[in-house]
Amino acid sequence: MTEPFRGVIDIDERESTPDWTPYLQPVAPDGAPNVLYIVLDDVGFSAMEPWGGLIETPNVNRLAANGLTYTNWHTTALCSPTRSSLLTGRNHTTNGMACIAEATSGFPNAHGHIPFECATIAEVLGERGWNTYLLGKWHLCPSDEMNLASTKRNWPLGRGFERYYGFLGGETNQWYPDLMYDNHPVDQPALPEDGYHLTTDLTDKAIEFIRDAKMITPDKPFFMYFAPGAAHAPHHVAKEWIEKYRGVFDMGYEVYRDVVFDRQKRLGIFPESAELSPLNPYVGESSVDGEPWPPLDTVRPWDSLSEEEKRLFCRMAEVFAGFLSHTDHEIGRLLDFLDETGELENTIVVLVSDNGASGEGGPNGSVNENKFFNGIPDDIEENLRYLDELGSPATYNHYPTGWAWAFNTPFKMWKRYNFEGGVADPLLVSWPRGITARGELRHQFLHATDVVPTMYDLLRVDLPATVKGYPQVPLEGVSFRSTFDGDDVPTPKESAFFSMLGSRAVWHRGWKAVSVHPTLSGWGHFDRDRWELYNTDEDPTECHDLAAQQPVKVQELVNHWFHLAGRYRGLPLNDRTAREVLADPSRPQVAPPRDRYVYYPGTAEVPESAAVNIRNRDYTVAVDVLVDSADASGVLFSHGARFGGHALYIRDGRLHYVYNFVGTTVRTVVGASPVPTGDVVLSAVFVRDGDAMPTTGTLSLYVDDEKVGEDRIVTQPGNFSLVGEGLNVGKDPASPVTSEYPGTSPYAFTGGAIKAVIVDVSGQPFFDIEKEAMAMMARE
16 A cells, blocks of 8 residues: 555445545556567677668668667677666666576676566556566576476566566577466467467567557556567578578678678768777687687688588578568567557657677587587588578577677677677667657767666656665666757766676776676686776777776776676676586575476476486486377477487387487487387486596386387587476477477377376486386375
8 A cells, every 4th residue: 555545434334435546556647658678689789770780670770760879888798687787777787687597696796686676667667557568588587487386576577567478588499489478388379380480479469468458548558578589599580581681691791891881980870980890809818827719709711711611601691680680570560550559659669689799609600509508519511411491490590700790890709798799789769759859870878777767767757765665776877868969968877887707898988998808718817807998989999909008097997897896796707618607506496406306297398497407417217107009109208309308209119219419419219129008117217428528328218127228329418408498298399309209299199198207317226117116106
């Protein structure tokens, strides 16, 4: 109750006076505008046309023509951290988001839970009469909370959004997404062969959400956070969109940079005096222990590529471009709907990319991005075999670092780094009713933390002292509403703090200091980092390091970085490798690890973060099943997908086990004798050879206690996927572990009834698995 009751209470209601004021729904001010965030993923500074790029984005152009295009706006270099700032107006480390939500640590800067003392804009506006909707990527709750057994306090509905449709993690398969609707998982409404694509689905739902409320309260404003998976890997899109770009990138990424930089100068994005940053500026760097600059964070010179490699790399760029243009098309559908319903004129549209273009594809690109997270290099010959399937459900593809470098023109480096290539990103603001200027550029230095304060300023909303009973941390960004009045208005910001995976930077009154430290490298020794110094007013592309000429200025800025790190909870620093970060054994789990796990049919998919961990250890998968037909067939157990996973199934009357090693090697073990009818326990038992990774060992198949098959397999050192398809009983939905299943998706088991699946990771030798299963079932 926010208001005191001012009625009169007597014994008899007929002699009492009601007062409804304390119980009324909040109502926004008359004429209050809608707010639409469009949050793109990994797009980079120079992919889209308003920033000089060659990828056609007519609907983004349309927003730019009716609003302001910012050329000096900055992110945090990674997705979860930037998104936390976009929603709260605080720095990512203040929000506990020093890294992505899957890479949390037990420190105030990186725990992965946005404090309730840092309320989201959805929480604030929802209490002031706006409807609040989220479509697409969330990525703001830790892995141990991304499951149905966890608290939902950090799911979208727990953080101020009334309706949600999308995916919780950092990425998802665009053909087979990991869909959530409000607080529960749902199946996708159609399959790729029926024309399904996630971005189209999200747009349909966005329009539906707005219509649902506008039919009832036409004048009630909304806040919508529209965050498609594009253009994050996997780069998935229908072939007709890819074909639009055939031949466009045949020039190669080095010439692309020259062409785009010329366009940027003509557009006025950069002055004529600006210079193009060089190729591989840090290849000669090494750690104090002699470790070289990571090869994955380098670019192969275009003239060093074979003709086949050039063809492959160009096709990867064509797929990315098609993916981004398709997203622009769907943005256009949403804008058209708002225009047709009369809402667009009074809608503040904020379009951004959450960080620079991504270098996760490495120098050779990838047909399965999951290799990066397993520390496995991509093989160029394998990539070439998938040339004609790029963008389809058969690949989980990502372009090479050369295109990340190019799509960040004219800057150096990419996502994860605090050089401009990682943090200088597109920002566009359009509000036809509220912004007089049209089609103009703005060059003021701004940061992701500044968007929320600007929205509050435009909406005439003050951050409350408390939200849901939590006293609020003051906003750490500043409003840039003043920039609407002209490009000659001073930058409203004084300082900006940057820290990501060991890379550090600070901007202060036109000067920027940035550490030369590779991310995810394990170099450590942060006190020995070399810092570079740039005058960003005169050198916006970081081409002239002034550190040697001005050592006092460097030290002044490094000291300022530590001052801001203290203010914003910026320590400790973490530059561990991707595999170490993602597999941190100290990270909380929704339930303590145990030796045996029991899973049942007819239940929701279990996310990998909450499922049994079989990585680099012995394991037994035992299925207690009643087989009532000699024609029994289908999946008994599956975990993962076609880009990494394993499954136990019956085909042609025999027991099969398949292990898919990061989508490259699929090894199937087949039982020698038919599966009998009746109550049986069907098992796969893996015994590893030793501690070396990737782990090799022997996989044996059992029907009850009789061994019916055996072969050698290799298992993945890391996750089957960063996020996405998990563990299922009796089916393998979406993208299957193998193409050799009987029947059609989801390849469900028929011809009997699965009672339960037991997965044992105790490391104890296999002994009478049937008795073990029965005993386990009795305890359950």
